[in-house]
Amino acid sequence: MAALAALLYPIPFEQSGYIYYETVGFLVLLNAMLGIGWNIIGGWAGQFDFGPNIFFATGAYTAALLSIHFGWNAWAGLLGAVVVSVAICAAVTYPITRLRGHYFAIATVAMWMIAQPIGATWELINGSRGLFIPVAPGKNLVHGMLTMEFPGRGKGLGFYYLALFLFVLTLLGARAVERSKWGFYFRAVHDDQDGAEGIGIDSRLYKVIARCLMAAVFAAGGVLYGFWALAVFPDQVLEVNWNILPMMAAVVGGLGRLWGPVLGAIILIPISQLMTATLGAGPLAGRGIDLIIYGAVIMLIAGGRPNGLLSLPWARWAGRLVGRAPAGPAKG
Amino acid sequence: MTLLLQAVADGLQMGLLYALVAVGLTIIWGLMEMINFAHGEFMMLGMFGAWGLSVLLGWDPLITMVPVAVIMYGAGVLVYRLLMQRVQRGEVFTQIFATVGLFFFIQNGAVAVFTSDYRFVGKSLLTGLSGTNLTLGGVRVGVPLLVGGLIALAIFLALYLLIDRTDFGLALQATSEDRDAAMLVGIRPQRMYAVAWGLGTALVAVAGVILANFFAVYPQAGLSFTVMAYAIVALGGFGSILGTLLAALLVGVVQSVTAAYLPPAFKDAFVFGSYILIGLFRPQGLFGRF
Amino acid sequence: MRILRLIVAVAILSFIAVQLTPAPRAAGPVSEVLIGELLPLTGNFASLGQQYLWAGQTVEDIVNNDYPDLNVPLGPGKGFPGLGGAKMTLVVRDDQSRGDQARTLAEQLITVNKVHWLNGEGTSGNTSIIQPLVESYGIPMACHACASPTLTEKGFKWFWRTGPNDGTMVASVFQFLKEWPAHGGPSDLKTIALFTCDNLFCQDNRKIAASLSEKMGLKIVADLTTKTGATTLASEVQRLQAAKPDILFNVQYPAETTVFQADAKRAGFTPKVIATSNGAYSDQTWLNAQKATNGAAGWLGRDPTAIDLASKKASWKKVNDIYKKYSHGQDMGELAMREITGLLWMADTINRAKSVEPAALAKAADETSMKPDVMIIDYKGIKFDAHHQNELATGVVTQVGWDDDKHTIWPWDLAAQSGFKPIFPLPSWQERESHKK
Secondary structure, three states: HHHHHHHOOOOHHHHHOHHHHHHHHHHHHHHHOOOOHHHHHHHOOOOOOOOOOHHHHHHHHHHHHHHHHOOOHHHHHHHHHHHHHHHHHHHHHHOOOOOHHHHHHHHHHHHHHHHHHHHOOEEEEEEHHOEEEOOOOOHHHHHHHHHHOOOHHHHHHHHHHHHHHHHHHHHHHHHHHHHHHHHHHHHHHHHHHHHHHHHHOHHHHHHHHHHHHHHHHHHHHHHHHHHOOOOOHHHHHHOOHHHHHHHHHHHHHOOOOOOOOHHHHHHHHHHHHHHHOOOOOOHHOOOOOOHHHHHHHHHHHHOOOOOOOOOOOOHHHHHHHOOOOOOOOOOO | OOOHHHHHHHHHHHHHHHHHHHHHHHHHHHOOOOOOOOOHHHHHHHHHHHHHHHHHHOOOHHHHHHHHHHHHHHHHHHHHHHHHHHOOOOHHHHHHHHHHHHHHHHHHHHHHHHHHOEEOOOOOOHOOOOOOOOEEOOOEEEEHHHHHHHHHHHHHHHHHHHHHHHHHHHHHHHHHHHHHHHHHOOOOOOHHHHHHHHHHHHHHHHHHHHHHHOOOEOOOHHHHHHHHHHHHHHHOOOOHHHHHHHHHHHHHHHHHHHHHHOHHHHHHHHHHHHHHHHHHHHOOOOOOOO | OOHHHHHHHHHHHHHHHHOOOOOOOOOOOOOOOEEEEEEOOOOOOOHHHHHHHHHHHHHHOOOOHHOOOOOOOOOOOOOOOHHOOEEEEEEEOOOOOOOHHHHHHHHHHOOOOOEEEEEEEOOOOHHHHHHHHHHHOOOOOEOOOOOOOHOOOOOOEEEEOOOOHHHHHHHHHHHHHHHHHHOOOOOOEEEEEEEEEOHHHHHHHHHHHHHHHHHHOOOEEEEEEOOOOOOOOOHHHHHHHHHHHOEEEEEEOHHHHHHHHHHHHHHHOOOOOEEEHHHHOOOOOHHHHOOOOOOOOOOOOEEOOOHHHHHHHHHHHHHHHHHHOOOOOOOOOOHHHHHHHHHHHHHHHHHHHHHOOHHHHHHHHOOOOOOOOOOOOOOEEEEEEOOEOOOOOEEEEEEOOOOOOOEEEEEEHHHHOOOOOOOOOOOOHHHHHHHHH
């Protein structure tokens, strides 16, 4: 049912011309997808990764370069971006898997900090001046899905469906991993790393695998972003919100739960958009009131439900609402 | 050769300032293992405190240190009791999440109250001394930064004595190592955490007061110092006060020497690269206990 | 899982139900002209964004209220006469200095709020992110104070810029340096050092300065890019000092410039000339803070206007008074002046078009031929070239004097009017201290 709702979501907006809401949907899907990716290393493997945006950046830049210099199609670029990002991830992550807990966290931040001046000064990617993907006129929706080029006003609709497609792919992939041996190993490393080592699980290898799965997701997200914005700037793709939002979505929804980031994204993004439009505008504009409230809301959610919103007794509530006894604790 | 010596001297001076910013984080994060995304924002509040009192009452920031420390101590305790205490019940990541909310709240609160203009502390003892140098063996040492650095050292020493030599400090350490065991010997963990937050917040706000002598004061000012602070605490090793000090000095020197010989845009990157390098050989930092 | 699906579906359905009624675009006369203002009001560029906001509020005030003696477009009279007295309404959005927010909120302003004109984003980087979007929707857009040349080089049909770009502005500094010897200046300036921050704005300036230096035969003895947000520049200053440049081309924001000044003072580093471009030099709060220490005396830089001459105009004074209502008493800086000029041009264009239809607006914009006497800034006028760049937007070169105000030193005719003799060489730090009033 949710699938149907998700598929039909943009249609009324297309009819009424309120394309903006389709873009909000796009952002929700993109961040939910990134959140699911982050959940693999953060939620399942339990490693503090605070620098996933470096793979967002490598993904965006790789695809942009391939498109600009070699004229590659966007999907070919996406493939290239994922390959490059996973390779980089494997290379840089293996050494730091020696570190545990907060030390590992700072190592991921360190990578992010190292990526920044590289992004800002490397001439190959035009440094701070950014890479611009040429604006292509685009033809129709189908052609657009194959090339990520949409005509004028079709962008909102087109990118929504692109994001939906990638999101579903990520969700299915994550679900498959969750139920596989890898999923089991990740959780083992999280729960008791030494114990896991004791029964022969190479914790370092699986931390790398978990992180690289996340890197693949973030790379794909970066490619999507690049073609959506048609410009890749280092300070934009390495921006802190590409770290914070997916993480927060996962934590708000419930860390480690497959659908957690989805719920988190659905809640966080529309709230912040709504507040920007109302509190951040008009006579109060420029005072950051919307962000103050946003911060307060986050603190309330964190303080009120430290285990995430999916840990709320949804089943009981819905049961009371519909007037029948619940079938048991909510699954998922 | 003088270029190198001067760079090292400059680096040590900056290192002491970084240590000052990191010392508050050492308590909250290094010792009590609570991640505080909003660390820089408390520093920024300290900077605004110094500026505000300087403009309103004409107080020198060296005097302002005291009232700011007291007020921010209270703020830190309040943050713990109202927010972090509840958050401790859940996932560790929720702590980060909660402090992210705090970050947005405080930074934009400052924008709302002060606007994003740059402010400068005009007249103070230290700004009056700007430009005065001591020259030791061909190397220039600026007096104002030196004074700032000496204050940082004094604070570090005081803190070290507090944590390692007093009963209270031992109680803090005990709580962080094993909460339940600490409770068994009659320590109240909630009180320890609250005090840790109060201390940490007060210390970083005092750092802000000192820094306001040298740097522009604006709501987004927290960021540039605090990323360094995290690296420093981790590099020094969790649970070690002196480790933080030494790591800060190391960071200052690496940054300064890198900028003297390599593209300056990479100076912070080299600091972080050094962290990773050292981490490969010493996974618990220079002097980490855990 | 079922429960989750239920919740998601209910949420979406109710959301859809609320939004399903389309608001038809009003045909015929409008009573309100909606101007979208997409600005970085929080985040890294907030100190710039707030000036744009105040500028927008100032122009809204001027258009909607009657200022009979104010000699700027739409000063006298209320509202847009060409639209039957319709008033101007700003629709403000804060994008937190983020590109994804900028693009999303631009789409909101266009498709939901149905603004007739989009003003933003205020920084060249994020503006270039929203250009393709606005182009595809076909409504007029402008960023008057965005200085990157690339914004008007891509051939966007729906983007206009009344302000000069960095190409012309940096060129004016170098032109001054080239012509200076013939006007009583030093003829032994041979070497230059470039010292810039690492973001888009600084790097644009650096590239332009580097190529102009070569053309002029200046030897580049140092070219350092520093990290934005640097907490110390001591080693960088050492390197610059060792390179012994005659001219230092310094492009940094106020926070880093403050650090540079402190480190340069400690090192006793004083090149013969410090030339700059925007950044701190355009920031009112930094300029004010220099008054106590004479820290900026002798610094020269490009300005889009001869601020010492323009501020003598009656219209400048009046507009400044209105601006100060919104800016908590801060005077108009050159950024605000460029923006206000551009917004008044926009109001004039809408008025001439007598319509809010995009095609009519575009036609009126392209046909613009505004004369300098109705502007508070001293461009030679407003007339757009094929790329929608105002070709009459010139830059001047100013220098901060011992009175801590900026004085025009180039072009030579304006310099003669301002009557200020350029300070050379740059005063040392001791001179600055002893010159205290």
